[in-house]
Amino acid sequence: MFPHEEKIIKEKLGREPNEVEKAMIEVMWSEHASYKSSRTWLKLLPTKNEHVILGPGEDAGVIKFDENTAIVVGFESHNHPSAVEPYGGAATGIGGIVRDILCMGARPIALLDPIRFGPLKKERNRYLFEYVVKGIADYGNRIGVPTVGGEVEFDESLDNYTLVNVACVGIMKPEELIHSYVEESGLLLVLVGNKTGRDGIHGVTFASEELSENAEEEDRSAVQIPDPFTEKLLIEATLEALATKKVKALKDLGGGGLTCASSEMAGKKGFGAIIYAHKVPQREPNMNAMEVMISESQERMLFAVEKEDLEEVVKIFDKYDLDWTVVGEIIDEPRFIVYWGEEKVADLPISILTEVPTIIWESKPYKLEKDVETPEIEVKDALIKVLSSPNIISKEWVYRQYDHEVQGRSVLKPGLDAAVLKINDKYGLALVSDGNPSYSFLNPYHGAMACVVETLRNLASVGAKPLALVDNLNFASPERPEIYWQFIETIKGLSDAAKAFDLAYVSGNVSFYNEVNGKPIKPTPVVVAFGKVKLENLTTMNFKSEGELIGIVGVTKKELGGSELYRVFGIEGGIAPKVELEREKKNIEGILKAIERKLVKAVHDISKGGLAIALAEMSLSSSLGFEVDISKVPVEMKLSAIERLFSESQARFIISFDRENLEKLERLFDEFSVIGEVKGKEMVFKENEKELVRISLEEANEIFNSLPKLLGE
Amino acid sequence: MPKFAVLVFPGTNCDFETVSAIKKAGGNAERVWYKQSLKDFDGVVIPGGFSYADYLRAGAISARAEIMEEIKEIAKEGKPILGICNGFQILTESGLLPGALRPNKIPRFLCKWVYLKVSDNQTAFTRFYSEGEVIRMPIAHAEGNYYVNDPNKIRIAFQYSDANGEISEEANPNGSILNIAGISNEKGNVLGMMPHPERASDRWLGSEDGLRVFKSMIEYVKR
Numbered sequence: 001m002f003p004h005e006e007k008i009i010k011e012k013l014g015r016e017p018n019e020v021e022k023a024m025i026e027v028m029w030s031e032h033a034s035y036k037s038s039r040t041w042l043k044l045l046p047t048k049n050e051h052v053i054l055g056p057g058e059d060a061g062v063i064k065f066d067e068n069t070a071i072v073v074g075f076e077s078h079n080h081p082s083a084v085e086p087y088g089g090a091a092t093g094i095g096g097i098v099r100d101i102l103c104m105g106a107r108p109i110a111l112l113d114p115i116r117f118g119p120l121k122k123e124r125n126r127y128l129f130e131y132v133v134k135g136i137a138d139y140g141n142r143i144g145v146p147t148v149g150g151e152v153e154f155d156e157s158l159d160n161y162t163l164v165n166v167a168c169v170g171i172m173k174p175e176e177l178i179h180s181y182v183e184e185s186g187l188l189l190v191l192v193g194n195k196t197g198r199d200g201i202h203g204v205t206f207a208s209e210e211l212s213e214n215a216e217e218e219d220r221s222a223v224q225i226p227d228p229f230t231e232k233l234l235i236e237a238t239l240e241a242l243a244t245k246k247v248k249a250l251k252d253l254g255g256g257g258l259t260c261a262s263s264e265m266a267g268k269k270g271f272g273a274i275i276y277a278h279k280v281p282q283r284e285p286n287m288n289a290m291e292v293m294i295s296e297s298q299e300r301m302l303f304a305v306e307k308e309d310l311e312e313v314v315k316i317f318d319k320y321d322l323d324w325t326v327v328g329e330i331i332d333e334p335r336f337i338v339y340w341g342e343e344k345v346a347d348l349p350i351s352i353l354t355e356v357p358t359i360i361w362e363s364k365p366y367k368l369e370k371d372v373e374t375p376e377i378e379v380k381d382a383l384i385k386v387l388s389s390p391n392i393i394s395k396e397w398v399y400r401q402y403d404h405e406v407q408g409r410s411v412l413k414p415g416l417d418a419a420v421l422k423i424n425d426k427y428g429l430a431l432v433s434d435g436n437p438s439y440s441f442l443n444p445y446h447g448a449m450a451c452v453v454e455t456l457r458n459l460a461s462v463g464a465k466p467l468a469l470v471d472n473l474n475f476a477s478p479e480r481p482e483i484y485w486q487f488i489e490t491i492k493g494l495s496d497a498a499k500a501f502d503l504a505y506v507s508g509n510v511s512f513y514n515e516v517n518g519k520p521i522k523p524t525p526v527v528v529a530f531g532k533v534k535l536e537n538l539t540t541m542n543f544k545s546e547g548e549l550i551g552i553v554g555v556t557k558k559e560l561g562g563s564e565l566y567r568v569f570g571i572e573g574g575i576a577p578k579v580e581l582e583r584e585k586k587n588i589e590g591i592l593k594a595i596e597r598k599l600v601k602a603v604h605d606i607s608k609g610g611l612a613i614a615l616a617e618m619s620l621s622s623s624l625g626f627e628v629d630i631s632k633v634p635v636e637m638k639l640s641a642i643e644r645l646f647s648e649s650q651a652r653f654i655i656s657f658d659r660e661n662l663e664k665l666e667r668l669f670d671e672f673s674v675i676g677e678v679k680g681k682e683m684v685f686k687e688n689e690k691e692l693v694r695i696s697l698e699e700a701n702e703i704f705n706s707l708p709k710l711l712g713e
Numbered sequence: 714m715p716k717f718a719v720l721v722f723p724g725t726n727c728d729f730e731t732v733s734a735i736k737k738a739g740g741n742a743e744r745v746w747y748k749q750s751l752k753d754f755d756g757v758v759i760p761g762g763f764s765y766a767d768y769l770r771a772g773a774i775s776a777r778a779e780i781m782e783e784i785k786e787i788a789k790e791g792k793p794i795l796g797i798c799n800g801f802q803i804l805t806e807s808g809l810l811p812g813a814l815r816p817n818k819i820p821r822f823l824c825k826w827v828y829l830k831v832s833d834n835q836t837a838f839t840r841f842y843s844e845g846e847v848i849r850m851p852i853a854h855a856e857g858n859y860y861v862n863d864p865n866k867i868r869i870a871f872q873y874s875d876a877n878g879e880i881s882e883e884a885n886p887n888g889s890i891l892n893i894a895g896i897s898n899e900k901g902n903v904l905g906m907m908p909h910p911e912r913a914s915d916r917w918l919g920s921e922d923g924l925r926v927f928k929s930m931i932e933y934v935k936r
Contacts, residue, residue, distance in 0.1 A: 137822050141853075142763045144726025229766035232724055319746070320723065401822045403853045405912045406761075408730030422917050535917055 001026055005357070012352055020338060020346045023290045024259040024353060031208035031512050033256045034356035037478040038510040041491045045498070045505045051467045052504050058180045059100040059252065060170070061506025063468045063530060069423060070177065072106035072170035075470040075528055077511040080207040081223040082135075082164040086128045090115075090135030090164050091226035092200075095298050097168040098145060099252030102235055103301065105178040105242055106170025109407055110421055111140055113150035113166055114433045114472075114526045118159035120390050120710050125154075128162045130711065135226070136166075137401040142228035143235065147402035148410055148419035151433055151526075154390045155567075157441075161211075161516045165472045165509075167433060167528045171423070178242060180251040181268035182304050182330050187248055189262060189273065189328040190310070192317050193234050193300040197283035200224035200257070200296025207255070210477060210515040230299040230322070237320040238301060244316070246309035253300040259293045259353065261302045262328060263336050267354040272335040275328040277345070289340040304330065363488055364481035369442050369561055372573045377642055379685065379692040383612055385568045386646065388703045390710060392564060392609050394620075397707040415621075417461035417541055417605060420533060428533045430464035434607075435526035438562030439648075442576040444486040447562075448493030448525050449579035453588075453650055455529035456501060457605035460588045461653065463539045463595040464531030469498055471508040471527050476520030478512050486523040493579075494525060500581035503529075539595050541604035542622035543656050548601050548678040550628055552611065553587050554652030555671050556635045558643055564609045565646035577650045583671075584651040590668040591653055599661040599668075606652040612645040612685070614654050619683055620704050625697055627684040628676030641687050715934040718745040718754040720784075720800075722775045726762035727797065727911060734911040738927035740934075747780050755934045756793035757784055759800030761853070761909060771814065771856045772802030781807045793837040793930045794903045798854055801895070801905030810898060810905045812861030817854070818888030824853040826919060827886055829894050829908060830874040836901035837933035839870055841925035847878045848922035850908040852886060852894075857907040859889040859896070870904055871895035902933075 009025060010016060017025055031037055047055035053070055054062035060074035078093025094111060101108045113136050118125040129152075140147045145168070200223065241247055251261045258275065266273035277292045287295075305313050310326070317324040331337075336353055338346035386392060399414035411428050412420035418432035434454040440447025456466055471494055476483045498505065514521045560566050561574030594600045602622070606614040611633065619626055630644045639647065656678055657665060666672055683700060685692040717735055721728045721744050728744050735742035735758070742758070751757055765774040775781075781803075788794050788809060796804035804810040817823055828849055831842040842848065861867055871894040875884045885892045887907075895906030910923025 134821075141822055142724070142726075142766055144762060229724055229763070229768075232726065232763075400824055403822070403824050405824060405851045405853055405909065405918075406726055406730075408733065408912050408915070408918060411917045422915070428917075 001029055005029060008357060009352065020290045020293065021348055023294050024346065026205055027256045027259055027294050028353045029356050030205045033260060035510055036356050036359045037361060037512060040358050040360055041488055044491050044495045046495060047504050049502060049504045052506055053174060055504065055506050056508060060104050061470065062104060062177060063506055065423060065429065065532065068173060070172050070174040071429060071530065072101050072104045072172060073470050073530060074100040074507050075165065075167040075472045076509050077472055077474055078164045078166065079162065079474060079511050079514050080211060082132055082162050083211060085223040086131035086162065087135040088223050088226055090132040091139035092224040092298050093164050093166045094136055094139040095226060095231050096254045097166045098143065098231065099301065101168045101170035102238055103180060103250045103252045105176040106172035107239060108145045108168055108170045108235065109409060110169045111145055111147045111166060112431060112433050112528060113147055114435060115150065116153045116155065116158055116163040116524065118161060119154055119156055122159065124160055126711060132162060132164055133398050133401055139226055139228045141403040143232045144406050146404045146406045146410055148404050149414050149432060151435065152395050152398055155437065157522050161521065163474050163514065163524055165526050167470060169431060178247060178250050180249060181265055182249045182271055183269050185271055185330045185332040187304040187330040188307055188310060188326050190303040190305060190324055191280060191300060191327045192303060192322055192324045194227060194230050194297055195281045195283040195323060196292055196295045196297045198287065198291055198295060201291060201294060208513055210513050224296050224298045227299050233320040233322055234299055234301060237316050237322055240316045241303065241313050244312055246305055246313050247303050248306065249304040251302050253302060255296060257294050257296045263350055263353040265302060265304060266330050267334065267350040270334055272331045272333045272350050273328050274331055274337045276339050278340050279325050279327050281323050281325055289338060289345045293338060361478050361484040362481045363485040365485050366482050368573065369575050370573050371575055372571065374560060374640060374643055377569065379641060382565060382642055382646065383693055383695065384703060386564050386609050386613060387616060387700065388706060389564055389568050392613055393707050394704050396705065411535065412462060412538065417458040418464065420462060420538060422535065426535060428535050430459050430462055430531040430533050431528060432458040433526055433528045434458065435524050436562065437522035437524040438567065439576040440490065440525060441522040442561045444489035444523050445493040446576055446578050448490040449497040450577055450650060451525055451527040452494060452497035453579055453584045454605065454607055455527050456588055457653065459529055459531035460591045461539065461541065461603045461605050462533060463537040464533035465592060466501060466503055466529050466531045468506045468530050469503050469527055471505055471525060473510045474514055474521065474524040475512050476515045480520065483520055490523055490525045497579065497581065500585060537595050539600065539603050541602055541618050543618055543624040543678045544601040546624060546678050548656040549659055549662065549674050550626055550676045550678060551655050551657065551665065551672055551674045552633055552652065553590065553655065553669050553672050555649065556633050556639065556644055556647050557649045558637060558639055559647050559649045560643060563646060563648045577648050579650050586670065587651050587653065593668055594665060599664055600655045600657045602656040604654050606654060607648065610646040610648050616683060616700060618654060619697065620701055623697060624678050625680040625682040626676055627679050629686045629688065630675065631688045632673050632675045634671050634673050641692055645685065714741045715755040715931050716741040718743060718751050718757045720745055720747060720757055720759045722747045722764035724762055724764045724766050725760055727760040731758055731760040731911045734914040734924065735927045737914055738924050738931055740927060740931040747778055751783050751787060756930060757787060759796040759803050761798030761800060764799055764803065772799060772806040775803045776806030785809065788903050791900065791902050793933055795838055795930060796905040797909055798907055801907055802856065804903065804905040809903050810896060811867055812859055814856050815858040815860055816856050817858050822855040823886055824851065825886060826851045827908060828874050828876050828884065829871040830878045830880065832869045832872050836870055836897040836904055838904045838926045838929050840929040840932060845878060847874060847876065849920045850910055850913040850923050852908045854907055857887040857889065859893040861890065864891050864893065868897045868899060868901065869893055870897050871906055
């Protein structure tokens with residue numbers, strides 16, 4: 001807490017808070033729990049439209065899928081704990097977001113995990129990577145929620161650190177929505193699930209500071225212990241309890257533990273609460289009131305029920321052998337009172353916990369973008385180096401460890417443009433995540449827009465129309481003026497891009513203070529988009545047969561700043577891809593029409609690695625080769641072959657189609673050109689008559705599947 | 714209409730989709746908590762998941778639950794008992810089926826679509842397949858490496874194969890002896906399999922090959 005905040009608290013309270021009160025206030029006023037540095041700016045994001053049932057403000061957002069189906073979505077980060085203890089940090093990240101979905105009344109049906117690390121050549125980074133994946137797998141698989149997608153990215157700037165973001169989706173009937181706040185007094189507060197231990201004490205406070213060099217030893221106690229078995233029981237018990245219709249409010253215990261859950265549940269509509277902290281079942285001996293109130297032990301939920309309904313509800317917890325305890329009650333007076341036995345150990349106006357003043361930090365713009373000359377690189381060398389980059393190669397090693405089939409909804413599985421879950425016999429829910437920190441670092445405004453439009457191109461590539469967005473904003477310390485500027489620019493970019501497509505953000509998360517040893521991370525906004533797709537329209541990126549024509553949609557420019565090519569060859573600076581929203585919209589609409597009219601066989605968006613990698617991915621996923629002439633690629637300026645192949649300009653797609661549909665496709669797009677055809681078992685790039693590179697699928701496949709080798713397997 | 718119990722232990726997680734697949738195959742099915750009775754059912758399916766979080770060994774704790782005694786009685790009566798994935802592990806742990814499921818040869822979880830060759834189409838669950846037919850289903854397990862002392866003495870129902878039905882080392886995802894993916898007891902009314910037929914019961918999910926396991930089981934009860 002900052003000195004000026006301590007002063008405000010003292011003034012509001014008219015005295016110094018005691019030790020228990022101070023601990024609770026500290027937790028609630030932490031950046032992670034209060035969003036004090038971000039709240040002002042988050043208001044710029046669009047949050048309402050006809051698809052939104054419930055926007056930001058509770059534990060998760062709710063989207064209308066159809067009259068009878070609501071989709072609940074949330075997005076969380078677990079960066080700090082995962083950097084200290086990757087297995088437990090990642091696993092409890094899953095647990096937390098799953099309970100956020102559950103506590104809106106929905107059954108969790110899928111997870112997406114965008115995860116980021118330092119270079120794999122360092123052992124510590126390999127350790128973080130392998131154990132984050134294992135943490136996600138062990139937890140997600142055990143609770144029976146499929147992990148259907150995500151991203152894996154490696155960057156020098158994350159050396160010795162990790163960004164672990166987790167998005168979760170749930171499904172329910174719209175009328176099953178339950179709120180996290182109470183609207184009457186006299187209700188009992190029932191704590192259900194795991195016992196409370198000393199793990200995760202000060203978890204949110206620790207997540208609101210930079211990590212020091214010795215974080216692994218110093219901060220381990222702030223990382224919670226995962227117990228997926230209890231989580232699974234909690235999911236089933238909670239859904240059964242909600243079916244009784246006797247639950248008045250429901251909230252999970254996450255950051256800030258019992259203090260946060262109970263004060264927000266009571267305070268939101270102006271009520272108060274009394275908590276009997278000594279009654280909380282404890283995992284360890286001799287815990288005190290403060291520890292019990294702020295512990296972030298996992299797999300716990302707080303139910304508000306009427307006295308006369310208690311028996312009916314807790315019968316269900318007994319069935320699942322889950323601990324339950326009445327730990328408090330809702331009172332009319334807006335105070336937050338804690339007892340430890342007979343002793344009153346805290347007595348605060350509840351607003352001191354729930355209404356945290358915002359902070360606006362100084363911001364200072366910077367300019368890193370500058371045009372640089374792309375050096376002469378041999379095309380084959382470039383293709384092989386980019387294709388073998390850990391950011392490009394297949395992530396099969398990762399997603400084979402995730403049960404991505406459980407619950408029986410996974411239509412499009414990991415490794416494609418977007419995952420698709422079957423929602424009913426006709427429609428599916430498409431979902432995808434994208435972040436481009438290297439663009440964002442060079443140009444935070446366009447970098448943020450690029451995240452949004454890339455997700456929308458991914459959705460369009462499988463035939464899905466967007467419904468809603470969620471965002472996760474991973475940044476360094478907001479107290480650094482350049483970082484705060486990045487953050488504000490990012491929000492503006494996210495806002496403008498969403499508005500252009502009439503989309504809203506229904507939930508999100510901000511994680512500041514992502515630094516190790518005083519080194520800030522690149523600004524890393526990650527966006528998840530949800531879309532609706534008619535199952536019969538589903539399209540995938542793999543070529544379907546020889547002889548299909550290959551076309552490119554969109555214009556290629558000299559935009560290689562933050563590109564994979566520049567990263568691989570260590571080229572700094574450059575111009576990051578700029579997002580032109582009108583162009584993006586037109587091309588996305590064209591793709592959706594082409595799919596609907598059954599004019600295309602394969603669609604893939606062009607993103608990381610540019611045209612060359614997009615074609616390689618289409619080819620490798622189908623075991624069919626191609627021959628293309630890149631002189632036919634529409635460009636806006638003179639570009640070298642390397643630049644044409646690896647530029648990461650936005651608003652572009654590759655499609656394959658039968659010759660007979662050529663004219664119809666040409667009419668759909670302003671910028672479109674046929675560049676070659678599906679052919680043989682080799683990837684062949686030409687420029688006019690000159691052959692630039694020829695590589696067999698066999699060779700390319702070996703490179704593309706080299707992740708296990710990089711991990712020493 | 715034959716009615717099946719889909720048994721739910723704490724930590725079971727494939728119960729809902731297994732119920733759906735049985736219904737789609739033309740039977741009736743209900744989720745049954747492991748403390749309830751099974752007496753009104755024509756057969757039992759023990760679905761996949763992580764019962765008791767795989768503590769001790771996968772399936773070991775569930776195999777010692779009281780309800781397994783009832784299941785042994787039902788098996789003796791000749792009613793069909795199907796164990797899928799964790800269900801298979803529970804059946805071997807409880808002695809209803811021979812052998813054991815060890816950690817995969819690469820000791821981690823593996824989720825993947827595989828080809829299976831139907832090696833025995835005379836069990837209660839495989840009558841709708843032809844012998845030697847090649848089918849597709851997903852696996853998702855960390856302990857599916859089947860072992861038994863004398864594999865020639867048991868009834869092998871499914872073997873991991875390639876798309877042409879070739880039983881090869883490359884087609885073996887977990888190191889199972891003889892590429893075994895599923896076995897039955899001698900009478901053919903108790904079957905355990907690591908692949909998930911319920912996840913291959915809808916064309917949108919990749920295959921409907923698994924549906925015939927349930928159709929066969931339903932038909933067997935009607936006989």
